[in-house]
Every structure is written in C-alpha cells, then in structure tokens.
Amino acid sequence: MNDLLRHRLFWPVVALVALVVANTAHQPDFLAIRTLDGHLFGSLINLLRQGSPLLLVALGMTLVIATRGIDLSVGAVAAIAGAIGLTFVAGAGDPASPATVAIACALALGVCAVLGVWNGFLVTVLGIQPIIATLVLMTAGRGIAMLITGGQITTVTSAPFKAIGTGFWLGLPIPVIIAAAVLVGVALLTRRTALGMLIESVGVNPPAARLAGVSARGLTWSVYVVSALFSGLAGLMIAANTMAADANNAGLFIELDAILAVVIGGTSLAGGKFSLSGTLVGVLVIQTLSLTVTMLGISPSVTPLFKAVVVIAVCLAQSPAVRERLAARRRPPAAAATTPEVA
C-alpha cells in the first residue's frame, strides 16, 4: 500500500481515474466499447486515437529531455510532414494508390529526419542552447510548411492515406497501433539495450559521461533526429485525420502539451532518469482532460481555468513536499532531507 502510494505515477493515475469517473458519471456509456463492422468504437477508443499523435511527439520529447534538451520545433515539424505528405499525394497521378502514399510518407519522414539532423547539429556541434536552437525551426518551420502548401489548406482524397489517421486494422484504429508499436519499440530499444542508461548518464552529468567514453554528441544528436521523426509521423496522422494539410494549425502548441505530458509522467526537465510509462500516463491525462471539457460541456471561456486547476492539483500531489508529509503520517518519522544530494 505504501509502495503504491509512493509510486511516482500514483497521483497522475489518480487524476486519470478521477477524470474518467467524472465523465462516466456524466455519460454512463463513456466506458462502453461497441463494435461496428468489426471495428471498435467508443469514447475510450476515440481518446486513444486522438492521443496517438501526442504520444508520438511526447515519446521523442522524453528522450530529448532526458539529455537535458528540449525540442520546441515538434509542432512545426509535424506541420511540415503533413504538408509534404499531402502535397505529394495531391500532385501524384494516382492519389488512391498505396504506393503513392508510401512514397509520400517516406518522403515526409525523410525530410523530418533531415530537420532532426539540423536541430541536432545546432545543439551538439554549434553548441547553441536547445531551446533557442529549436526555436529557430519552430519559427521558420511553419513558414516552410506554408511554402510547401502555398498558404492553402491542401485537401486530398486518398483512402490509404486517410487510413493512417482514421483507419482500422484488426478492429483497432491504425494510429493507436502505430503509436503503441512505437512506444513498445522505444521501450525495448532503451531498456533492452544500454541506450537508456547511456542517455541518462548524458543527461545527469555530461562531463562524467564524456570521461566514461559515452559518445554524448552522437547520442544527443540522434535523440533530436528521433524526436523529429516521431513528430513527422504524428504530423502525417494529424494530416490524415482531416485529410487536410493545415500548415498554420497542425500541431499548434503540441510542444507544450508534450512537455507537460513528459513532466506529469515524472521525467525531470533537468535531464537524466526518464520514464516512458510515465509519459504514456501523462499523455492520457492531458487527452482525457481535453475530452472532459467537451463531455462535461464546460464553457470555452473557463476551459483554461479548468485545465490549470487539474494540472496544479496533479503537480502539487506529486510534489516531494506533499508526499513527504503524506508518508510521514503513515510511517514513523523519517529524517527529512532538505537537499537531495549528499557528500
């Protein structure tokens, strides 16, 4: 019981459950999952589908943050990916052919990889602070996306492309499958290999990691590439969701949501230890929060207030000070360390 209470993710999960309960109380079939033509439908499925792009972006962000960095350009990169994907499909002879769509996606992801390389270059080679390095692409990126779409909202009809955003496979929404696959992939890659530990060492103490022969530059660099790739994938999903490449609004402010998700999940912005499951919980909390606003019919003008209250509540409950107090009530008093570090 104590262990459970002290778990890092205890309060975020409580918040998540509370939101789900509130929704269910308001709308009893909130938890119901129906099948329609063999596809799963229902609020929860919707939630997962809508949360998929955010999860992708947040996964990349988690890795970047673990190295003490931050990537503000994710939204712009997503917009670029969507713009490239849809513009290519629109221009192709046969928009409905899977081959066209495959090429479009490959092209978009390829460009995103280049953008990631660019970010990584600014951070690792030129040594520009990550927040500014990625701010450059955040600003310019939407311009590039608009340049690609000519300032229009490109609209296309292409069934295979649309499937990326709204399709089903084995009864499950394709975006959910993609996001889950990426999550599992990243988890395996970081936890089954030594990648996770090495990234964390770079985040905790860069000089020490360097002396230990960790190729900090290579790792940091690739983390930005990964982040851009995942953002690109998210961008394709966002574009496919409405089949429109909206250079201005696709993935707008997604960087803030992603960072928030990462932090709610218990990964510190100071770098170091990261938690992928935490990020997943964070994403679910944020996505459920947005849905709750609609479900409960909260007025648009108080929506930000509502969000602020929930975020503050989760953060305070998670805070060491409050946990210490809670723990103190349950156990014989412990030495309260005012500094985390000990000589």
Place this chain on the structure above:
Amino acid sequence: ACSSGSSANTADNGGDDTITIGFAQVGAESGWRTANTDSIKSTLTADNGFDLKFSDAQQKQENQIQAIRSYIAQGVDVIAFSPVVESGWDAVLQEAKQAGIPVILTDRAVDTDDDSLYESFIGSDFVEEGRRAGEWVSQNLGTEPINVVELQGTTGSAPAIDRKEGFADAIADNSNVTVIDSQTGNFTRAEGKTVMEGFLQAHSDIDVVFAHNDDMALGAIEAIEAAGKVPGKDIKLISIDGVKDGMTALADGKISYIVECNPLLGPDLAEIAKKVVAGEPVDKRIVTKDEAFDQEAAKAALPDRKY
C-alpha cells in the same frame, strides 16, 4: 539627413502618380486569409498604379502596430490594415493622422471614439453573418424541435463573439431551436473534428451543427462520418465563409447552408485608396456584398470559384 521619417517618399513625388500603400495583414492563419492576401496582392500591382508594401503580423497586434509605425516612418501615401483586434489603435492611428497619412481598414473594424482616425472601413458584418445563418436555421429547420451544437471560433476573437451573438439573436424567438452545447474549435479542422467527436459522445440527439467557419464544419463532417452517420441527412451543418472546400461540401450536400464572408477585398481597396489619395470623399463604412449559398447556388457558383 535621414532623420525625418515623414520626408516625402522619393518614389512618387514627381509627375508619376504611383500610390505607395502599406498594408499590414493579420497573418496567414486560414485559407480565407490567404485568399484575402492574394486578392490584395494581385490588385495592388504596379500595373494598376500601386507600390504595395506588405507585412504579415503573425496574428500579433504588437507586430501590426510596429508595421504601421514603420510605414509612417517610411512615408507611404496610404496605410491599410486588417486589425487583429478591435481596440487599441488610437495611439498609432493618431500618429498616422499627424503625419498626414490616410488609413483604410479592411475586413475587421476598429473600436474608437474618433471617427476621423480612418477614412473608410471595407468588410463584412460578422453579426449579420451569424444572424443570416440563424435565420436560415430558424426558417428551414426550426419547423420542429431541433438541437443545435455550436462550434465556436477562437475564444474571444471578434468573429467568434459576433457570429455567436448574431446567431443567438436570430433564433431567440423560435422556441423549436435549442443550442445544447457550444465549444471552441479554434477555427481549425482538426479541433473542429475533435470537438465534434466529443459532442457526438456527449449527446445522442444532435440535429444541427453551426460552425463559425468552413474549416470547423469540414472537421465536423469527418467526425460525423467516422461515427457512422451521414452529414447533411442525420445531422445538418451550417457554416460561414464559403471557401472552396466548403462550397464543394455544400454542393455534395454534406453542408446545408453557407453564409459567405467575402475575402476578395482587393478591388474595393484599390478603388477607395485611389479616391482617398485624390482627396475625393468616400463612405465611412463599405460593407462587402456577401452572398449566402444553398446546395443549388453552390453548384452554380463552384466552377468559377477562385478561392
């Protein structure tokens, strides 16, 4: 030497009657805005006797004020702009007035006590747009009890406030029409879709969607279709703007009615600007001719729709 910004611009002080016009655009936040920009850029050309200085404020009032100040410093002949916000322009407009540069507003009005700060306003009436949408709903669908959900524009923006108000006004005396929910979809397709998905979860009895712009309506269509319903039949959609994608959906019967909000302000602006520079009197308020379309009208209009 180059200290006084208001010194005459060298480009047009000879016999040559090119008009230097500084245009401060809001941004490029939507397809509508891009069409608006295109119209202005393609009308105010050198061939038509204009030297256009164009700037994009990226949706920020401070950038727009900055741009106007800079136009004053550069000594243009006319300043035109689409204000991001209604209020807060007195100071900079005063500066323009002192420098003797006439100002023309497009698309959105400014809220000021001093009418002399600008020459003319060209644009639509957002309240009227909302009212027309509301009237259509009330007359055509409100013959039996219906539930309406509203997809609002960006919270606090003038079009969102005015369209909501106009719509509410128009349906006020029809007890059949009830707005059961209203959320912001931020004028974007993606959010329009997300919010509509939420609406569909939260309410099983939606008859009509009123979207403050076409993009949100298009997003809502996606959501309705994904939920296995037929837009235009099970749920009817009304929206405002009349961009090409919206008109296509209207022609396909997915949207039932669109109130136009005409972005092609270029020709009007050119005409007014010439008059203002020539010192001729102009109307203080020029409301653009906005049409409204149903399916038939859309089919007819679509082939030569430019934006």
Place this chain on the structure above:
Amino acid sequence: MSEATAVVEMRGITVRFGEVLALDGVDLTLRRGEVHALMGENGAGKSTLIKTLTGVYQPTAGSVAVEGRPVAFSGPGDAQAAGVSTVYQEVNLCENLSVAENVMLGAEARRAGCVDWRTTRRRAADLLARLDVRIDPASSLGAHSLAVQQLVAICRSLVVDPRVLVLDEPTSSLDADEVERLFRVVRRLRDDGVAILFVSHFLEQVYAISDRMTVLRNGRLVGEFRTAELPRRELVRHMIGGSLEVLEQIDQAPRRAVVAGAGARPVLQAVGLGRKGAIQPFDLDVHTGEVVGLAGLLGSGRTELARLLTGADRADSGRLRVDGRAVRFGAPRAALRRKIAYSSEDRKGEGIVGDLTVRENIVLALQADRGWARRLPAPLVDEIVERYITTLAIRPANPDALARNLSGGNQQKVLLARWLATAPRVLVLDEPTRGIDVGAKAEIQRLVADLASQGMAVVFISAELEEVLRLSHRVAVLRDRAKVGELDNTDDVGVDAVVDLIASGEAS
C-alpha cells in the same frame, strides 16, 4: 588541556534515510578552544553528523544544543547565524562567480543598502592572504583547480568570525605545504577560543592537530578519546572494529616492484605534448607493468598533464604514441578504445553520475565502450559489480543504491571500480585515494601494485608525496605547469629528493 566549556552538545542523534540507519544514537561534544577530530571509515556517518549539526538534515531523534541552549537549525543559514561555520566535504561553491564573491557571498560589505564592492573585494583579498592563497580574487572560481577551490571554501568559512568551525575533509586535495598553512590558521583560531571539528582520513594530520577525537563506526558512537592518550593502532582498531587484518596490510603495503623491462617499447609515449595555458610541452614514457607517479605542488599542472594523456583535453602541440603508433585523441572515448582510462580528481563534477545506481555507475564505461546496442549480459554485470563491491568494500553493498546517496569515500570507490572494470592497459588515476579511509586506501594501493605487476601501466597522482613514492617506479616532477624532471624511484630516493627537485627544478 582542562575540561573547557562545551559549545556544542549533540545527544543521541539518530538519522535514518529510508531503510538506511546512517546514525544511531550518537553523542558529540565540542569544547571551546579545542580541535576535535571526527573519525571513522567511509560511510561511518561523519558527514551526516555534521549536516545534522548545521541543519541540512533534521535528526529522527536526539537533540542539539549550542552554548547550552537547545537549537533546531532549519538550514546552514541558521547555523551560520548562530556562529557555526562549515566547510562541507565536497566543494560547495559557485563556479560561475568570482573567487571574491564566493568568499563573501552572504556577508558582503554594505553601505546604504548597496553592496560595497570595493570593501567586499578587499576583505576577500585579506582572507585569501591569511591562508596565503595567491590568486586574483576577481578571477572566476571555475578556472581554478579543485585544491584552490577547497582553499577558497575554507576562506569562506572564516568570514563570519565563527564560534564553531566545522571542516569536513578540508585537506583531501591539499599538499603538505597547504596543509601546514591551514593548520597554522586552525591553531590560531583554537587559541582564540573557537571550537573546531575536523574530519580527515590522514592520521598524521589528525594527530598533528587534534586535541580530542570522537570515533564513529557504522553510524554508532565508539567513544570519545584524548588524542594524546590514544595510540594510532588503537584508533584504527576502533574505527574498523576489532580485526587488525587491515592494519597488517597497511604495514606491509607494497613497496614498488622491480622495474619491468626497462628500455622496452612504452605503451604510452608523449612527445612534446602540450596545451597552451594549461601545460608546457612535455615528454613522458609509460611502460607496461610500471607505475609512474606525478609529483608537484598544488596547481603545478599534474591534472592537466593527465588530461592530455587521456584525451580529456585536446593537446595543441606534440604527439602521443600508443605501442609506438601515433594516435590522436579527440575525446576520452578514443582513449578508452585504446584501453587508456582516466579517473578524474573531481568526482562530483566529472566522476559520479549521481542519479544512476551504483551498478550503472560501475558498468558505465565498460558499456559505453561496447556500444549501446550490445548490452552487457545481466549475469556478467552482476558478477562485475559484486566483485568490486566486495574487493573495494563499497558500503552500503547495495548495487541499486543511487550513487549520490553514498558517502564521499564510497563514491570514490565506485568510480575506481568503473575504470578497473574496463580492464585498461593504461590507467591514469588523479587523486584516487582522496577522501578514502585508511583501510580502503591500503586496499587501493595494493590493488594498484597488483595490477601493475599483472602488466597494467598506471599513472598515479596524489597530493600525498609518500603515497606516490611508495607506489611508483618512476616519479615525474612538475612545477609551474611544466615537467621539470624525472626520478627513478630506487630505495634511496626519499621525499626530500623529490621536494628538492620541485624546489630547484634539477635532479639531485
């Protein structure tokens, strides 16, 4: 000395960190005008006791009284205000500020609400002069070596005219000269009636300066003793608890082995290697099975030399050869590829990765060398970690403890384990015994000798000249950031010879 009045009385102090009972009912009495040594092995609880005194930790049980009045400091600020001034074990200063600012921070001279920089700087300069630290007070602290920083930290503790001065291993990276200077100041303060709590693993220093000592073992109080009445062997027995095995080890600590195959090709050879502003070009050969000691005063450039050998810093002149082949190290990684490892003197800044576990810290370098894709198999990791925890007696012996929660000495051991785990051919150790207790120090020295006899080449840096001499086959002497000579360490070479060389720059 007569029983003077007690300034600080700590009674029954118990401190618990989660499962770890760091202190268990410990008493400590500090009297006016005495130097009181706090003794114990690594992890015995010395630093924790000190931090409890200064309010960094709140005790689970027990009481603290200063001048007879019970106190509960809520932080070092409080303690300082009550006249308890402390130098903590790791240098805790701000590298981004100047030396003068670091010394005076929180005690700046003020005039009319404004910081009076002129007076502030002058007072800082005076204090530095008192310890004979000859550096520019306006220079940035980060530009100075760890030893200098330690001296600055000591200066800082003297700013407020303390009634109680707590020094947690202040001498760990100071050379003999610096220590003597520090002791002069300490004695003067003692004579002025200040109570001084002193922690050190150097027994000579403890015996030279302290009047009385309190010995801790495993978080428990062993007892309080008068220094004059406690023979060294007895003290060590108290510290390590009964068994005298370690003592024997210390006595028969290895004397250097015979120089192996002189004239053979060196594993590592530096020719004219140098870096502007850091160290002048130097030549150095390191052979297999050889321990090369680096001797020199504080700031003489030993660390810089070591960093150039191992790619930690890039050389801007000269060449480096491994097995006779020219190499160029752009980063430590390149050096590690060639099995050349460097253990930094700055374990907090460049050594320990605090938020990782002991296990991860130990295998970090090995894993980095293998590449991320080939994770070390878990059984192998466990075996390695197990082995080093046992050999180096790392405490707590829990591989899953966070490295930052270990005591200073144990962190040093973890660091050492990291480099040993990579099985290097050349191991460059910069102050590896810094802050390590007598037993562990003997163990490490033996380890170095053993490794050398098994064919490893070791470059050994230590502030303790005796230690360098005891272990090395050859000693390279540095002065003013230049290598000034080299000695074959035959039996007749003593500390004096090296000191002469340092002083004159010529081999005697």
Place this chain on the structure above:
Amino acid sequence: MTVVESPASTPVTMLRGAARRVRLDRRYLPVVGTLVVLALMLAVGGGRYEGFVSGRVLSNLLINNAHLVALAVGMTFVILTGGIDLSVGAVVALSGIVAAVAFRAGMPAAVVIPVVVLVGTVIGLLVGVMVHVFGVQPFVASLAAMFLARGLCYVIAPESVPIRDETFVSFSDVSLDLGGGWRITGAGIIALAVVALALWLLHYTRFGRTVYAIGGSQQSALLMGLPVARTTVLVYVVSGTCAGIGGLLFAMFSRSGYSLTGVGMELDAIAAVVIGGTLLTGGTGFVLGSLIGVLVLGLIQTAITFEGTLSSWWTRIVIGALVLVFVVLQRVLAGRRVA
C-alpha cells in the same frame, strides 16, 4: 609630483582601462558579441534600406517593445536561477484586461495602475510558491499559471476592451522629442527605469548575488547558508511583477485589454534573454544583455517591414534565419563555452 597631465594620457588610460576590463571579464563576452552583431545588422540594414538607420526608426524600437523589455528583465532573474517562467505572456493579457475593465468601471488611474501590477505579483508569487514549497518544476508551475491567467482573462472579458480613461491616455501619450527624430515615450522611460532597477538589484544587493549563486548551484547556495527559499520565491515574484508592468505598458501601447494578447510573448522574452547572452542553465548573464536582445528582436521585425514584400511564410522563415544568424554569430564572437 606636479606634472601637467599630457592631454593624450587621459583617453589612453581610459582605453587601457577599458581593454583591461574587457580582458578581465570573459563573462561580458556574450553581451559584447550581441552588441557587435546588433551594430552589424544596423550597418547591413542601413545599406539596404533607405531611412533604416534613422532616429525615428531606432526610437521606435524601444517604443514598440517597451513591454517586452519589462518581460525580458523579469525573465532574466528567473533564468539566472536556472528556472523559466512561461506565464508572462498570459499575465500581460490578464493585467491588460484588468486595467481595461477597471477603467471601464470608472476607477481612477491611481488605483488601477498599482492593482494591475499587483496582479502580476500575485501570479508570480503563486508560481514561486509552487516551485519552491512544492518542488514543482518551474516549466510546469509557470505553464499552469499561464493556463490560469489565460482562463481568468476569458472569464473577465473575452472581447477586447478599449481604455478611454483620460489620465491614462494622456500619460501614454507622453512623448519626449529628443531632436533628430529621436523620441522616447512614457512607456519607454518606465521600461528603462525597470532595467536600471534590475541592474541595481542584481549587482548591488545580496538578493542579486544570491540569484547568481542559485543559478551556479542551488545545492551549494543552500550549503553556503544563503536564503535560497526566499530568493527562489522572490525571483518569480519579480518576474510576475515585471509581467504586470509589461501588461501595463502593453495597455499603454495598445490602449486596450484583450484576452488573446501576448500569446507566445513568453517565447519572445526568453529568446531576448538568451540572445542577450544569458545561459538557460542559470548563473551567467546580464540584464543589459536582455535589453539588447529585445532590441535585436525588434530590429529583425523592423527589417522585415522594410523589406516590404515578404509573404507570410517568407516572413517566418526570414525571422527564423535571422535569429539563427544572430545566435551563431554571437557564439563565434563570444567564443566557445563548455556546454
């Protein structure tokens, strides 16, 4: 000795003194780098556009960005401690709205102005308490405060509210002509006063020194016995207050309050601070740098207007590119730092 000082000696010694100071303090290099690039940009702009380097255009830099100067100053404090404050943009909107609504309700300027600044202070205090007492990460704490402030804006008045109070309007109309096209407004003077106050706070008070110490190492600052708790909270209070002042200045600038003002303004403030040579990791930086940073951003905006033909997308791309050129040049000039 009564030697008559040779006329040449004064400037020479002065120069030497300056040179020594520059050589002494590598810490000033980033700021100097920023200044040099600013000058470079002016030169290029002046060559390219007519009337670019004129008193009027340059005065406009401060007039148009007075609010941003206030924000950047507050942000500098926070960033120096290694924190970040994302709430400032929303606080600008909130205090602007509060001002507009209060004036609309007929309250006198003497009441409204302090209240408006206080709004910022309170939000800053909230962030500070969350950060320090509850150990919430600054990014998240201030993000929550941003939502909170934005939400309050919508609740108070979703529409844009004009300010017509005569005292206020006449005060915001204050404009001193300095000759040659140069002028300064009341807002500009307030902004400069904020900068001066910040300079004093940071360099001549213990509070300021503690700010730097915390940025260097919070743990060390704590063990050094500095008032870390109080300072951490205060830093956010300062930033909040500056944001309140920024809101006031923006209200003077736009003579209205609007719930959507200042979206993304926090990023501009952060960018200005960082361009001004302050490290986001804390501990190094100068408030004057932040002032220059704001001017640089303003200059980029001005250059774009002068270019006159950029489409929306090219505007964004060019802004991004200029920021990049700037940061890279500054790094080259200031030399590589160990990250």
